[in-house]
Amino acid sequence: MTKTQKPELTKQEQFIRNHLRHHHQIAFLRTLIFFAVLVLWESSATLGWIDSFFFSSPSRIVRCFLEQLKTNSLIMHVGITLYETIISFLLVILCSLLIATALWYSNHLSEVLEPYLVILNSLPKSALAPLFIVWLGTGMKTIIVAGMSVAIFGSIISLYTGFQQVDSEKITLIYTLGGKKRDAFFKVVLPGSVPTLLSTAKVNIGLALVGVIIGEFLAAKRGLGYLIIYGSQVFQLDMVITSIIILCLIALGFYKFIQLIEHRIRIKFKM
């Protein structure tokens, strides 16, 4: 092989080339794993290494998905789960912002409530679900509350911690300029906590989904959680696995959505 006549690359061009190569490699390996799993799964099912009645297979999942689209109202189930998750997520963000603000305003309140928050946060929230059913019935209300219960206490704690970590000298600055405590909150603490708020949101959207699915397991006639329970009861494991895969996609979608908002805000505030 003869050496090409191409001019030597500059260090900068080399750097960019290496950078791109690295990214292509990562993307390639990710795709490879995805297809390898698909092929392995499908062939194990076809060759009889696993029983596709219990373990399903990619082709059965696609078939099930298309059937469900036609006959059953899959879109309705997905829509219900999405709706419940988004509502409970928004309520979690709103409530935890309000409560964390109250805790920040009053040291008394935060000191008094601290042990209760810690206990409620470490309590397995699924234990509360039966209570919600008794109190609120088996409707959407129960499921939204179940979704909130999983995320809210952790959210309050991390927002409040974020509020407290704002540089105290910046708050002093507000006082030296003649501001009051509410100015310190609205001009420093709240805008300074936007990164905390975003990372809390990222965690909470996932937790809200967990809570909603738990709720649907126990108290729903609609939604992906219901579909999973129903599928396992009638031994339609294709339906169960299809629902789980849709859940994966929903979780990914939510995460990407928050990431997009985060990116927008970072650009806007050049953070």
Place this chain on the structure above:
Amino acid sequence: MQNILELRNISYSYHSLHGETKALSNISFGVREGEFVAIVGPSGCGKSTLLSIIAGLLVPEQGTILVNNPDGSLHYPRIGYMLQHDHLFEWRTVYRNMTLGLELHHQLTPEHLALVDRLLEQYGLNKFRDKRPSELSGGMKQRAALIRTLALEPQLLLLDEPFSALDYQTRLFVSSDICRLIRQTGKTMIIITHDLSEAISLADRIIVLSGRPAVVKNELPVSLTLTDDSPLAARNAPEFQQLFNRLWEDMTHDKNTKT
């Protein structure tokens, strides 16, 4: 000239469950109008506490501060306070950082904003008004912080080691730059520093505090023969070394200071 502000026997202690820590003990001194006073002392001696008391952020346990305005009025002078860091908010533009004080006082009126615009122009920051603070150099950030302070038209400026976060070279330029700008406004200034040469080169009078609990150890008037107005001019003045040695003496021969 008369003292516009006079501290009389100011004492202050911090309290905790482990006991009482006396920070200031019987501090008395006066500040004349238009004067630059530097307060030096060993670290942790309560300099910042003293400044917070003058600013009204802390209430002294004992002692009084007398106000003596030239026009005979009795209102406490409006205070401008500059902290150790510029604390410009990254989520605001440079301009909106400068108008923060006016915003807090609900004074975003055309005449107040005109002052901000004039200072922006004068301090060469006009083309950075819509930028973010992180795009400014260290010196420009300090100028921006100064505009934020001056926008409220304070009569007395308090500077709490305002240049200590800067590297040495920048610090030499910025400290003389900022103090020159403040001199132009004719305002009174009290600056805290632990840098003796900074105190000598910037102030008209230096008040030396002892270690905790702080008492006034000495008051030294500064008058330097200056050849030009470069940051190094004061340090090259013939009187500089002598003053420095006296301050050094005062600071190190202190039974309260552990070195």
